[in-house]
Amino acid sequence: xxxxxxxxxxxxxVPEDDGAADHLVGLELPDLELESSAGIVNVRNFGVIYVxxxxxRPGVPLLPGxxxxxxxxxxxxxxxxxxxxxxxxxxxVAGLSAQSLDDQLEFAERNRMPYPVVSDPExxxxxxxxxxxxxxxxLTLYKRITLVAENARIVKVFxxxxxxxxxxxxxxxxxxxx
Numbered sequence: 001x002x003x004x005x006x007x008x009x010x011x012x013x014v015p016e017d018d019g020a021a022d023h024l025v026g027l028e029l030p031d032l033e034l035e036s037s038a039g040i041v042n043v044r045n046f047g048v049i050y051v052x053x054x055x056x057r058p059g060v061p062l063l064p065g066x067x068x069x070x071x072x073x074x075x076x077x078x079x080x081x082x083x084x085x086x087x088x089x090x091x092x093v094a095g096l097s098a099q100s101l102d103d104q105l106e107f108a109e110r111n112r113m114p115y116p117v118v119s120d121p122e123x124x125x126x127x128x129x130x131x132x133x134x135x136x137x138x139l140t141l142y143k144r145i146t147l148v149a150e151n152a153r154i155v156k157v158f159x160x161x162x163x164x165x166x167x168x169x170x171x172x173x174x175x176x177x178x
Contacts, residue, residue, distance in 0.1 A: 005056030015071035020132035037108030047091025074164030
């Protein structure tokens with residue numbers, strides 16, 4: 001069965017706030033270089049980093065239980081919303097997941113991402129900041145979370161993020177209200 005990775009099913013389970021991001025506001029982004037669709041980048045150089053579990057690829061089946069896992073589905077719609085609003089942010093934006101660089105390169109090219117899509121398969125950012133993760137199909141993936149930073153210090157955290165396709169708009173609304 002082919003799945004449309006660009007749309008969200010109406011009955012997705014809503015993730016609950018488990019408190020796993022309560023410690024993040026006020027922390028500094030680490031001096032951490034990672035590979036991305038735009039070459040090697042340092043996470044300290046971004047004003048918005050949206051972290052997501054894993055993007056889908058047309059024609060490739062979802063992981064077993066993906067749609068039933070709260071917060072798992074919606075990485076592509078979230079990324080496309082950030083892409084479409086990118087010019088309005090006024091700060092450097094990056095998307096980041098634990099997927100391989102090859103996956104990130106394919107995703108960024110297919111979706112014409114104007115900002116870096118970062119590969120963190122060793123979850124180094126997660127280790128540095130104690131970002132929330134979940135287990136599925138033998139993989140440890142990031143839970144969906146968006147970090148807003150000023151001068152490399154986290155000033156706002158969006159967690160849990162739901163629905164994912166509305167996250168870019170929520171971030172922009174918050175940034176404009178400051």
